[in-house]
Amino acid sequence: MIPSKVEVRARVALKVGKQSHVDAQIVSFTGFESHEEHVALIFKQADSAQDCPLVRIHSECLTGDVFHSSRCDCGEQLDEAIDAMAQSGGIILYLRQEGRGIGLYNKIDAYVLQSQGLNTFEANKKLGFEEDQREFQCAIDMLSALNVSKIDLMTNNPKKAAIFANSPITLNQIRQTHVHLKHDNESYLKAKTDSGHKMNW
Numbered sequence: 001m002i003p004s005k006v007e008v009r010a011r012v013a014l015k016v017g018k019q020s021h022v023d024a025q026i027v028s029f030t031g032f033e034s035h036e037e038h039v040a041l042i043f044k045q046a047d048s049a050q051d052c053p054l055v056r057i058h059s060e061c062l063t064g065d066v067f068h069s070s071r072c073d074c075g076e077q078l079d080e081a082i083d084a085m086a087q088s089g090g091i092i093l094y095l096r097q098e099g100r101g102i103g104l105y106n107k108i109d110a111y112v113l114q115s116q117g118l119n120t121f122e123a124n125k126k127l128g129f130e131e132d133q134r135e136f137q138c139a140i141d142m143l144s145a146l147n148v149s150k151i152d153l154m155t156n157n158p159k160k161a162a163i164f165a166n167s168p169i170t171l172n173q174i175r176q177t178h179v180h181l182k183h184d185n186e187s188y189l190k191a192k193t194d195s196g197h198k199m200n201w
């Protein structure tokens with residue numbers, strides 16, 4: 001295995017959440033192969049204060065995270081993670097992998113196809129992409145750079161859990177996220193279930 005070049009670049013305090021009332025720290029990094037600007041949000045100094053912090057690996061979704069779009073559940077999952085970590089501490093790895101790695105404009109093209117009846121994964125294929133183009137080595141490297149070696153992971157996606165096999169990070173436990181059903185995202189959530197996500201419907 002090639003040693004990771006990822007290192008912490010800067011770390012600074014800020015408050016986050018809907019009322020900007022949750023104490024956290026944001027961490028930037030150097031050394032990513034992809035040059036994407038992934039960041040970590042750390043609550044209650046969980047990287048150094050806890051043996052097994054709760055971790056959420058969250059891929060960027062501008063439409064969901066910022067605008068709380070009706071099409072997906074990303075913003076609600078992010079809020080859920082912030083609320084949980086405000087109480088118990090934890091680490092959000094916010095990965096700049098918009099649209100499962102295809103980028104924002106391509107995701108909007110995929111939305112056009114979804115409006116014509118394709119599901120979220122079929123739309124990616126029709127555009128010439130893989131169903132999911134993300135790679136998560138950066139998440140392992142960020143945790144290693146933070147000297148975190150054991151985690152509980154907040155996800156319903158088995159592919160995110162699988163990345164910890166043969167990695168320096170021990171996955172202690174998976175904590176499922178809630179199902180955030182909205183008037184427009186049922187088919188998106190059903191497609192995730194069909195592709196193997198473990199959802200507590």
Ligand SMILES: Nc1nc2c(ncn2[C@@H]2O[C@H](COP(=O)(O)OP(=O)(O)OP(=O)(O)O)[C@@H](O)[C@H]2O)c(=O)[nH]1
Binds near residue numbers: 059072102110111197
């Ligand atoms: N290509 C594509 N990407 C989408 C669509 N809807 C949401 N996304 C992207 O899907 C990703 C969702 O990421 P996450 O919430 O981290 O993860 P997940 O794979 O759903 O798994 P969980 O950990 O269980 O939430 C984000 O990058 C979104 O931008 C879609 O219709 N098409």
Ligand SMILES: [Zn+2]
Binds near residue numbers: 061
């Ligand atoms: Zn989304």
